[in-house]
Amino acid sequence: MSHELNPTLDLAEQLLELLREAPDGCSEYLLIQQLKARHSTHIPHLALTDKLVLFRTHFLLFNALYQLRERLWNERTAHLLISPLCVQLQPYQAGSAALSEHDPLRDYYLDLQHLRDTSENDVEKLLTSFWKRMQGGDEKHAALELFELEESNEPLNLNIIKRRYRQLVSLHHPDRGGSTTRLQSINLAMEILERYYN
Structure with missing residues (x-):
């Protein structure tokens, strides 16, 4: 089903909605396609053949995913597995070290300066x-x-x-x-x- 996403929701909330519909998880590529199909206003609606468009779309998606992962973790409601091949909501497990390890990718994607400065x-x-x-x-x-x-x-x-x-x-x-x-x-x-x- 391809209903439109609520345009007032931020990208992290739109992703949460999509991930709840895909309990087995889905790839970064599929998430981008679903956001486009449902007319999300938070990502560029341009062909991914342009290197800069591809980078910016990827960056915006991962920035929102890392924000969502932190929020879900703080709320103790779920754990978000993030990789380009599979993004998946998983049950929250207390005491897991999942977010305590230093994650350079998380640091990179949560710093919007990287998005602004990359040509x-x-x-x-x-x-x-x-x-x-x-x-x-x-x-x-x-x-x-x-x-x-x-x-x-x-x-x-x-x-x-x-x-x-x-x-x-x-x-x-x-x-x-x-x-x-x-x-x-x-x-x-x-x-x-x-x-x-x-």
Whole structure:
């Protein structure tokens, strides 16, 4: 069913409504499509083939999801699992350490300065830097930079890297408006990091 979302609700509330209708969870891509189909005024209604539109849509969605997760946690009503492949409402469990761990992605998406300051040029800059570094032999640093993990405050391990890889694949997959070149770069970066962190 594709009824319109209440335009007076903020994006987090609209997402909560959609997630309640999908107990098994749904992907970031599906959430964006449902928001568009239901005429949400909180995300750009433009083709995701434009890199900057894709970035901004993704950022707005994740900003709202992290806000929603914090609110639900504080209310002790639910836990929100957030990943591009599956966003899912789960039962609240007291004593869980789910929000006590430092989460650099949460910090990134809750800082709207990142949304304001990122240009299309910035979105492409990481990719260009990646290939330059690859040719210069600094492959590990280039791969971490492409994954935006080069300044991570937590010790990196393969699980963290794989989680970030899945997020990037979901975001940049050609079937979802991403570019094949970008996806190839992400796959190559993952191969490199697996060698270093396995």
